[in-house]
Amino acid sequence: MPATITAIVFIGGGPRTAGVLERIAANRPEVFAGPLQIHVVEPHVPGSGRIWRYDQDPGLLLNSMAADITMFTDKSVDCAGPAAPGPGLSGWAAGVLDATIIDVPDFPQQLWDQLRDLTGTTFPTRQLQSQYLEWFFRRAAKSLGRSVTVHRTTALGIDPLDGGGHEVELANGRTLHADIVVTALGHTDSRPDAVSAGFSDFATRHGGYHAAPNYTTDVDYSPIAAGQDVIVAGMGLAFVDLLVLLMEGRGGRFEETDDGGLRYLPSGREPRLWAGSRRGVPYHSKISASLRGQAPGPLRFFTVAAVQELLQQHGELDFRQHLWPLIAKEAGHYYYRELLTGSPERAAMEWEVFAARYAEVDWYSGERADLVAAAVPDPGLHLDLERLDRPFDGVRFAGHQELQDAVARYIYDDLALRDSTDHPETLALFLALLHVYMEVGRVVPAERLNAKSQQVIHGWWHGFFSFVDSGPPPRRLRQMLALHRAGLLQFLGPGLEVSTDDASGTFRATSPQSGVSVSATALIEARLPSTSVARSLNPVLSSLYDGGLGTEQQLLTSDGIHSTGKLLVSSGHHLVDAEGRARATLFGVGPGTSGWGAGAFARPNTNAAPFRENDALARTVLGVARDIAAQGPAAHAGTAQDKITPEPAAIGKG
Structure with a gap:
C-alpha cells in the first residue's frame, strides 16, 4: 500500500459502522478528499452484524414500527456535515416492491410476503430489518468508491507500531496496518460475574440447567424438557424473545x-415458565394512539439554557437533584398538554391557564399537585413517574393467586392505556422521554456530572427509559396473557430473589x-450480559485492556471506586489508555463505551443522537487522516491529551 494512503480499520461492521461510513462519505469534500483505504472487520454480514443478522428465528420482531426506523441523517440532525436524506425501512420496502430500489439480493418468498404486508405501523421481523441494514451498508461503502474492503473474520488484537500506527491481527492469519482504528463492537459477551458463575457451577454439580445472561437467540435451550418448570429472572425484551423461542418456536400457535x-394452542413440547424481576412486570407496550392535541414543540424545561444555569450555580451536577426534576417537568408538560388539548372532555381547565401556572411551579411541589388535581378531575389520569417506574412498590400480596391476578390485571391495564386510540397522552409521554433521552448527552457535559x-445515567435512567419507551409490540403482551391463561x-412478583x-x-x-416460592432445576437469566472490558470475551477488547491501550471507566465516589465496565472514551470518542491519556488515532463508539450511547438507527426527523455522534466522529477521523497525510508518521504521536481531556470523574484501571 502506498505510504500516502491513510488506512482506517473499523473493528465491527454492524449498523453503527455503516452509519459512520456514510458520514465519512458525506463529509469528505469539506474535511479531507484525499485517498483512503478503509478496512471493515466483521465475521457476520456487514450492515446487520451479529445482533441484527438474518440467521435467527423468523418469529423475532423489532420493538419499533417500520415508520420509526431509518439509517439516514436527515435535515433534522444538528450536525456540521451535510444532510443525506434517504428511505427509512418503510420507504425502502416500497422502493423494493416498485423496483425503484434494485440493488438487493433475491429474497426468499417469506421476505417478499413481509414486504408486501408491511405498513408504517408494522413491527417488522429482524430478518427483514437485516436486509435494510445490509443494503444501507452496501450503499455507504459504494459511495466511498473502491476504498472499502470487508474482511469476514474476527479481529484478535491491536498492537502499536514503533513508527506510528497499529497492527490489527485477524483470525484468518492476516495482519492489517492501521493509521486509524475505530472499534464499533456493539454488544459483546463477557465472562459471567460471580453470581452467574456460581449458578452455572451449581447447575453442573447437580445436573441442572442454567443459562447465564446472553443474547436470547444464541442460547441453546434444547436441554429444557417439555413440561419442565423453569425459573426466569428478567421480564424485559430478552424475556419476550424467550417466550417466542420456547412457545411458538416449539410448535405452539396463537389464535x-x-x-x-388470543388463545394459545400448545404443542405439548413447551416448558412451564416462572418469571419475575425487580419490578415484577414486563416492559410497557408500544403505543397505538396518535396525538390529537397541540403538536409538541421544542423542549420547554430541559433545555441548554436551563442546564447552563445549573452549571453556573453548581460546581458539578447531580442527576437526581438537579436534572431529573427538569426531565420530570418536561414529561409532565408533554403529557398534560396532550391530555388537556387532545381530550378536553377529561379536563377542567383550559390548557393556556394550566400551562402558565405550570411553568411557575416545581415538579416536586404541592402547588404542582394541586394544579393537576384542579385541571384533571380523574386521579387515575395523573402522571406519577415513581409509580410508573415501580408499579408494585409497597404492595403486599396475600399469596400466589393474588399475585397472578395483580400482574395479569397490570398487563390488561397497560394494553388499555397504550394499545387503543383512547389515551394519546401516553404517546405524548413517550415522545417527551425520547426527546430528553436524545438530548441528555448533548446538553449535559459528562465531566460536570458527579460520579x-x-x-445513575448508565443504570437507572437508561433502564427507566427502556422500560417505558422501548417495550415490545402490544401483541406480545397479549401473547403473555394467553400463555398465562394456558x-x-x-408470575413470581417484584423484588425477585434467586438462591x-x-x-x-x-x-x-x-x-x-x-x-x-418456587423450586426448579432450571434457571434462565433473561437479560443481556453486563458490559465488562475486564471480563470481555471479545479478543480485541481483551487485547486493548491487557495491553493498556484501553481501560474500563471507573468512577471515584464517596464510598470508593466503582467500575461501569464500559470502555473509557473521551468526549471525542478517543480511547483513553491505562495512564489516562486519550489516544490520538484509536476511537471507540457504541453501547460498550462510556459515551452516552443511543442506538444505531432511529426515528426519522428527531435530531437523533446516534446520527449526531456519527457525523462528529466521521469529521474527527477525517481530520486525523488529513493530518497523517500531510505530516506523515509524526501525526501518529501516540496521544491526544493536549486536545482532549478525559472526564475528571473517570479514571483508568491504575
Missing part, C-alpha cells in the same frame, strides 16, 4: 378469540412482597 384476545450521577407462564439449595439440587425463587 384469535371472539372477544379480540454517582454517571452511574398455564405455561406464572440455591444443595440439599435438593434446585434453584429457589422468591418474592418478599408475595411470599411466593
